[in-house]
Amino acid sequence: MFTPHTKEDRDAMLRTIGIDRIEDLFKDLPADHRNPELNLPPALTEIEVLTELQDIAWANDTTRELVSFLGAGAYNHYSPAVVDAILRRGEFFTAYTPYQPEISQGTLQAIFEYQSMIAGLTGMDVCNASHYDGATAVAEAVNMAYHNFRGKRPKVILSPGVHPHYRETVRTYTHDSEVILAGDQGEVAEDAGPEALIPLIDDTTGLVVVAYPDFFGRIHDFTELAEAVHEAGALLSISVNPITLGLLKAPGEFGADIVTGEGQSLGIPLSYGGPYLGLFATRQKYVRKMAGRLAGETIDNRGQRAYVLTLTAREQHIRRDRATSNICTNQGLLALAATVYLSLLGQHGLRQVAELCYHKAHYAADQISGIKGYELWSDQPFFNEFLIRCPRPSQEIYEHLLEHNLIAGYPVGNDYPGFENYLLIAVTEMNTKEDIDWLVAGLEEVSNG
Amino acid sequence: MAEHLMCELSVPGRIGFQFPDPDVPTAPLPEGLLRDDLPLPELAEIDVVRYFTRLSQLNHSVDTGFYPLGSCTMKYNPKINEETARIQGFANLHPLQPIETSQGALALMYHLQLWLNEIGGFAGTSLQPAAGAHGELTGVLIIRAYHRSRGDTKRNKILIPDSAHGTNPATSAMSGLQVIELRSDERGNVDLEALREHCDDTLAGLMLTNPNTLGLFDENVEEVNRLVHEAGGLIYGDGANMNALLGIIRPGDIGIDVLHYNLHKTFSTPHGGGGPGSGPVSVTEELVEFLPDPVVDIVEPGDEEQGVPPLYGLVAPPQTVGRVKAFQGHFGMFVRAYTYIRMHGAEGLRNVSEYAVLNANYLLALLRDTYHIPYDRVCMHEFVAEGRWADAPDIHALDVAKRLMDFNFHPPTNYFPLIVHEALMIEPTETESKETLDAFANALIQIAEEARSDPEMLKSAPHTTPFGRLDEVKAAKELVLCCVPQYEKL
Numbered sequence: 001m002f003t004p005h006t007k008e009d010r011d012a013m014l015r016t017i018g019i020d021r022i023e024d025l026f027k028d029l030p031a032d033h034r035n036p037e038l039n040l041p042p043a044l045t046e047i048e049v050l051t052e053l054q055d056i057a058w059a060n061d062t063t064r065e066l067v068s069f070l071g072a073g074a075y076n077h078y079s080p081a082v083v084d085a086i087l088r089r090g091e092f093f094t095a096y097t098p099y100q101p102e103i104s105q106g107t108l109q110a111i112f113e114y115q116s117m118i119a120g121l122t123g124m125d126v127c128n129a130s131h132y133d134g135a136t137a138v139a140e141a142v143n144m145a146y147h148n149f150r151g152k153r154p155k156v157i158l159s160p161g162v163h164p165h166y167r168e169t170v171r172t173y174t175h176d177s178e179v180i181l182a183g184d185q186g187e188v189a190e191d192a193g194p195e196a197l198i199p200l201i202d203d204t205t206g207l208v209v210v211a212y213p214d215f216f217g218r219i220h221d222f223t224e225l226a227e228a229v230h231e232a233g234a235l236l237s238i239s240v241n242p243i244t245l246g247l248l249k250a251p252g253e254f255g256a257d258i259v260t261g262e263g264q265s266l267g268i269p270l271s272y273g274g275p276y277l278g279l280f281a282t283r284q285k286y287v288r289k290m291a292g293r294l295a296g297e298t299i300d301n302r303g304q305r306a307y308v309l310t311l312t313a314r315e316q317h318i319r320r321d322r323a324t325s326n327i328c329t330n331q332g333l334l335a336l337a338a339t340v341y342l343s344l345l346g347q348h349g350l351r352q353v354a355e356l357c358y359h360k361a362h363y364a365a366d367q368i369s370g371i372k373g374y375e376l377w378s379d380q381p382f383f384n385e386f387l388i389r390c391p392r393p394s395q396e397i398y399e400h401l402l403e404h405n406l407i408a409g410y411p412v413g414n415d416y417p418g419f420e421n422y423l424l425i426a427v428t429e430m431n432t433k434e435d436i437d438w439l440v441a442g443l444e445e446v447s448n449g
Numbered sequence: 450m451a452e453h454l455m456c457e458l459s460v461p462g463r464i465g466f467q468f469p470d471p472d473v474p475t476a477p478l479p480e481g482l483l484r485d486d487l488p489l490p491e492l493a494e495i496d497v498v499r500y501f502t503r504l505s506q507l508n509h510s511v512d513t514g515f516y517p518l519g520s521c522t523m524k525y526n527p528k529i530n531e532e533t534a535r536i537q538g539f540a541n542l543h544p545l546q547p548i549e550t551s552q553g554a555l556a557l558m559y560h561l562q563l564w565l566n567e568i569g570g571f572a573g574t575s576l577q578p579a580a581g582a583h584g585e586l587t588g589v590l591i592i593r594a595y596h597r598s599r600g601d602t603k604r605n606k607i608l609i610p611d612s613a614h615g616t617n618p619a620t621s622a623m624s625g626l627q628v629i630e631l632r633s634d635e636r637g638n639v640d641l642e643a644l645r646e647h648c649d650d651t652l653a654g655l656m657l658t659n660p661n662t663l664g665l666f667d668e669n670v671e672e673v674n675r676l677v678h679e680a681g682g683l684i685y686g687d688g689a690n691m692n693a694l695l696g697i698i699r700p701g702d703i704g705i706d707v708l709h710y711n712l713h714k715t716f717s718t719p720h721g722g723g724g725p726g727s728g729p730v731s732v733t734e735e736l737v738e739f740l741p742d743p744v745v746d747i748v749e750p751g752d753e754e755q756g757v758p759p760l761y762g763l764v765a766p767p768q769t770v771g772r773v774k775a776f777q778g779h780f781g782m783f784v785r786a787y788t789y790i791r792m793h794g795a796e797g798l799r800n801v802s803e804y805a806v807l808n809a810n811y812l813l814a815l816l817r818d819t820y821h822i823p824y825d826r827v828c829m830h831e832f833v834a835e836g837r838w839a840d841a842p843d844i845h846a847l848d849v850a851k852r853l854m855d856f857n858f859h860p861p862t863n864y865f866p867l868i869v870h871e872a873l874m875i876e877p878t879e880t881e882s883k884e885t886l887d888a889f890a891n892a893l894i895q896i897a898e899e900a901r902s903d904p905e906m907l908k909s910a911p912h913t914t915p916f917g918r919l920d921e922v923k924a925a926k927e928l929v930l931c932c933v934p935q936y937e938k939l
């Protein structure tokens with residue numbers, strides 16, 4: 001498949017090489033292991049493979065067939081037709097990292113636009129061309145802070161409100177290193193505000209990581225925390241959901257040193273968990289400490305404005321074992337998706353979708369907390385997601401409502417012991433009032449078993 | 450012609466996309482937490498479509514021309530992949546949905562795990578890693594966890610051949626290992642003498658790229674693996690070059706303990722202008738329990754006679770190194786790789802590698818008399834030539850690369866591997882025709898002549914591309930990394 005060689009081509013090529021058979025090219029390989037019999041299903045044609053995959057996909061019930069209030073780090077937003085139309089241009093998706101700027105200005109200028117928009121949204125000075133996802137972006141922030149202080153400030157404080165997967169990823173990354181993790185091991189209560197982290201900060205602390213909104217959907221003002229962090233000489237990293245930033249203050253305004261985030265909500269399909277988009281932005285003074293690719297503006301030898309990958313001496317292909325990160329391939333195409341999404345929506349559209357999410361979530365929260373036995377966990381402001389205490393274990397409620405094709409949210413008991421009765425509910429512009437009313441009716445019906 | 454930036458095209462009041470009005474009563478907004486600026490452009494839909502379409506036309510891509518970028522396997526990406534990945538039942542599936550509602554996705558992942566085991570000769574696979582480098586990190590963490598589980602805590606050094614990709618040493622340093630560089634011998638193999646010096650009880654393992662980055666199959670591979678294993682270390686296989694080996698040899702059969710695949714190279718998922726990748730990691734039986742959390746497994750057996758399929762679920766391996774990212778991995782890439790493997794079968798995959806190696810050796814044969822080949826023997830899917838000649842002292846590989854653009858070819862990888870001076874690393878892939886290879890060879894031969902007769906032609910190249918050479922010093926000095934214009938306040 002997909003090889004254009006005719007028999008004549010092949011024979012002519014073998015003659016030019018000076019051999020009789022293709023097998024002669026593999027003589028350097030251990031003979032007793034050559035040409036294994038692979039046990040794979042027989043080849044299908046395009047028509048057959050499409051049918052097979054449609055059949056497989058049919059066994060899934062998606063956010064299109066179900067009514068879903070599932071968020072917890074991945075959100076069911078609308079992606080305008082323009083986004084995929086641009087992504088499908090082969091000139092974008094079949095190119096690679098723009099190592100040769102003369103013939104890669106499309107990708108490079110798009111990266112520059114991406115850097116500009118994410119820097120603007122987050123209130124930071126610079127942004128890299130992407131990390132793998134929201135989780136690994138936090139791990140890279142930890143890495144960067146550790147190197148920034150040359151290992152002298154190994155303590156990293158993780159708020160328990162940071163997504164559980166992100167904290168687990170940081171643990172995996174730092175397991176064999178000198179980094180000491182604190183903050184999410186019961187030192188502070190889940191319902192405490194960011195100020196509760198302040199007593200944990202000491203002169204070995206290099207980084208404090210919080211989330212905006214946090215895993216429970218809450219919005220905090222981090223100004224006071226930022227002051228305490230900076231007073232102690234440490235850095236503050238805020239993990240964001242960028243849709244939120246269409247409405248709410250940029251983390252830069254609170255004094256963040258690093259802003260990371262999961263960019264999936266910017267026009268990227270749910271696709272069962274990936275590929276998504278790791279956002280990473282920081283202050284100008286840390287730009288040389290930041291990992292990842294960067295596009296910078298310059299001119300070409302004809303005097304035209306143009307873009308090129310710059311500060312590459314930070315990266316693995318030059319620094320090898322002294323690079324701060326090993327990242328090479330990133331999430332280029334997803335960064336393009338986010339760029340097209342933000343360009344199309346513009347300031348009015350992003351504000352509009354953020355407000356829609358906000359209003360719908362608040363309507364849902366109002367209605368649900370009006371049902372007997374249900375109560376909002378926190379009176380802190382929230383964006384489009386909130387935690388509800390249920391009259392029964394939330395897992396039971398969830399399973400019950402699933403039988404009615406309703407995913408009522410995310411039961412958080414597995415991630416937060418003691419929270420077995422809590423359900424995390426996300427609402428986006430895709431949920432209609434009718435969906436919400438149905439959720440409310442469902443929750444009411446199952447409230448007493 | 451340079452394209453304007455969006456901030457320059459923005460016109461106050463233009464709308465690109467309209468959302469519906471809220472169908473619920475509105476709630477008061479949180480005063481004091483609202484932002485009063487939103488620095489995004491204001492454009493109509495047509496502005497956005499034209500802008501990005503025109504940008505796209507400034508790119509070279511596999512769809513528009515030959516892209517022999519060594520080590521990157523820029524093969525043709527079948528269009529059907531893009532259809533299957535967008536099937537509604539995959540694209541709109543939430544990663545935290547209950548397993549009862551995502552059996553299709555889990556079954557697909559389960560089978561892809563099995564097929565990657567089969568192709569590489571391994572016992573278990575994690576699909577979670579996001580790219581090759583991420584797979585490396587996962588693999589090295591697995592190696593460390595394995596030694597630790599045996600109470601073997603002294604093993605803190607890892608051997609990496611000097612021909613290795615930069616991600617190998619960067620990965621090892623990230624996981625706290627001391628990196629020791631191993632020299633290559635005159636045939637491009639791992640130098641066994643150098644290896645023996647380091648085989649002791651502090652050895653965690655060795656990272657081997659095979660075929661290596663010279664495009665050569667390491668003739669000492671079995672001896673290398675034996676020596677490292679005897680010393681108690683494990684072998685990490687950088688599978689970036691698996692495009693040479695499908696159905697030809699299985700790394701697990703010749704002693705590799707952990708290997709990452711690059712689905713974005715070998716299995717035809719698109720490179721996306723820099724990503725996404727996907728870097729599944731496969732391991733031997735004794736390492737299965739350390740794989741990242743989660744892997745897909747059967748949690749309730751089915752009944753074939755009754756036509757009841759098994760129930761697939763997400764399972765944490767008993768001694769898992771933990772999660773390496775959120776959720777399950779780059780599922781959209783799994784669908785594409787599944788489609789690709791399914792359309793090839795065993796025979797088709799072997800053909801892929803045979804033709805990849807045939808194409809590389811054919812090009813090598815055409816170029817051998819014109820370009821110096823520092824390690825000249827039968828190559829695998831790629832080879833490395835030198836872009837320099839004694840009688841053209843001012844010419845560098847970079848000049849050859851830039852001049853190639855005038856012929857509508859993407860240049861080969863430059864200046865890697867580091868052990869070759871002025872390296873041009875050429876990987877044609879199996880999807881290119883003889884005509885394309887002939888034209889490419891002719892261009893390179895003409896360029897070699899020009900290097901002597903008209904060096905300025907190379908020095909000032911490219912000439913026919915929309916942009917000429919860029920001032921990289923200016924970019925690094927001025928560091929203009931974004932344009933955040935002052936738009937009107939909301």
Ligand SMILES: Cc1ncc(COP(=O)(O)O)c(C=O)c1O
Pocket residue numbers: 327328329520521580581582583614616617658662687689690711726727728
């Ligand atoms: C030999 C080799 N190893 C590792 C990598 C890293 O893979 P990735 O870019 O997917 O992280 C590459 C990629 O370019 C490579 O060529």
